[in-house]
Amino acid sequence: MTLLSSRLFPSPSVNHRPPAQSTTTRHLPWIKLTRTNDTVRFLCSPAIIKPVIRLDERFVARFVVPENAQDLIHNGGATIGVLGGAYALVFAFDDFTRKNILNQGLSRKLVHILSGLLFLVSWPIFSNSPKARYFAAFVPLVNFLRLLVNGLSLTSDQGLIKSVTRKGDPKELLRGPLYYVVILMLCAVVFWRDSPIGVVSLAMMCGGDGVADIIGRRYGSMKIPYNQKKSWAGSISMLIFGFLVSIGMLYYYSALGHVQFDWWNIVPRVALVSIVATVVESLPITDVVDDNISVPLATIAVAFFTFHH
Numbered sequence: 313m314t315l316l317s318s319r320l321f322p323s324p325s326v327n328h329r330p331p332a333q334s335t336t337t338r339h340l341p342w343i344k345l346t347r348t349n350d351t352v353r354f355l356c357s358p359a360i361i362k363p364v365i366r367l368d369e370r371f372v373a374r375f376v377v378p379e380n381a382q383d384l385i386h387n388g389g390a391t392i393g394v395l396g397g398a399y400a401l402v403f404a405f406d407d408f409t410r411k412n413i414l415n416q417g418l419s420r421k422l423v424h425i426l427s428g429l430l431f432l433v434s435w436p437i438f439s440n441s442p443k444a445r446y447f448a449a450f451v452p453l454v455n456f457l458r459l460l461v462n463g464l465s466l467t468s469d470q471g472l473i474k475s476v477t478r479k480g481d482p483k484e485l486l487r488g489p490l491y492y493v494v495i496l497m498l499c500a501v502v503f504w505r506d507s508p509i510g511v512v513s514l515a516m517m518c519g520g521d522g523v524a525d526i527i528g529r530r531y532g533s534m535k536i537p538y539n540q541k542k543s544w545a546g547s548i549s550m551l552i553f554g555f556l557v558s559i560g561m562l563y564y565y566s567a568l569g570h571v572q573f574d575w576w577n578i579v580p581r582v583a584l585v586s587i588v589a590t591v592v593e594s595l596p597i598t599d600v601v602d603d604n605i606s607v608p609l610a611t612i613a614v615a616f617f618t619f620h621h
């Protein structure tokens with residue numbers, strides 16, 4: 313016989329004097345119930361209890377999700393949320409442009425700045441699993457495909473085209489924007505939130521380069537001697553904003569416990585990396601190499617040696 317017992321309505325918080333012993337017994341098919349005060353004992357044949365335990369195991373298994381399944385649910389949800397954010401961002405700036413709240417050039421640059429920086433901000437919502445970076449990288453991958461099919465005019469997402477191109481030509485999607493999301497994927501997969509290299513590279517490409525355009529177009533009367541298309545105002549704003557965003561992002565990841573820095577050590581190195589990224593962006597090479605490739609790759613190379621020195 314198998315003995316199971318349970319206390320009926322236990323009241324541990326209330327100390328009460330044990331009542332006089334009283335036992336009642338009831339016989340049911342395959343089960344004998346014996347109640348003594350507030351304790352009931354089930355006496356039943358193993359044939360009965362085993363299916364019950366098996367049922368419990370099966371029942372419980374349905375609700376005790378294995379760890380890898382928990383990770384899948386966590387990262388899958390985060391991916392869906394960040395994807396939704398990406399679509400919402402492009403939709404919002406397309407709406408601003410349609411309503412003439414922003415001109416197309418400024419709208420595009422703000423999408424350039426906010427997409428990458430908000431992508432960086434979203435990384436900590438993914439789990440601590442080593443595979444989480446691939447879930448995060450799925451978001452720029454979807455946008456890569458979106459830019460590709462629209463750039464090849466296989467589909468025509470006018471909201472995307474208007475908010476991401478300079479002149480509304482879909483072929484523009486196949487250059488700057490496409491390289492941009494490739495770099496987002498690369499930094500997510502290779503560096504993730506464990507290394508300052510990816511964070512600083514995206515801060516310079518998205519934050520620094522984006523602000524250089526906005527400030528340079530408006531206040532860039534003093535051109536750089538070796539590149540008449542770029543200005544001191546644009547480059548200095550890239551250096552300052554890119555450096556501040558880099559430090560801010562590193563502090564964000566440090567505050568969340570993903571990385572720990574000796575700030576007296578890391579700040580000068582970030583400053584050096586920011587200077588190199590700014591100089592690379594100012595070079596007259598945009599016609600050969602898009603600055604969405606040259607700036608992040610140069611930043612990655614210098615940051616790798618600077619931070620690992």
Ligand SMILES: C/C(=C\COP(=O)(O)O)CCC[C@H](C)CCC[C@H](C)CCCC(C)C
Nearest residue numbers: 397398401424427430431452455488489492
């Ligand atoms: C306009 C963009 C690049 C053009 O660069 P440039 O030619 O001006 O130098 C950025 C294109 C962004 C892309 C369409 C959307 C990328 C979304 C990103 C992967 C995820 C953002 C998530 C966040 C939560 C909004």
Ligand SMILES: Nc1ccn([C@@H]2O[C@H](COP(=O)(O)OP(=O)(O)O)[C@@H](O)[C@H]2O)c(=O)n1
Nearest residue numbers: 524525528529532541542543546547594603
């Ligand atoms: N360092 C810089 C960068 C851009 N700019 C201004 O921003 C415009 C666009 O810069 P860009 O060709 O780098 O633009 P993207 O390739 O980043 O979209 C330039 O033609 C300049 O008017 C600047 O004055 N100084």
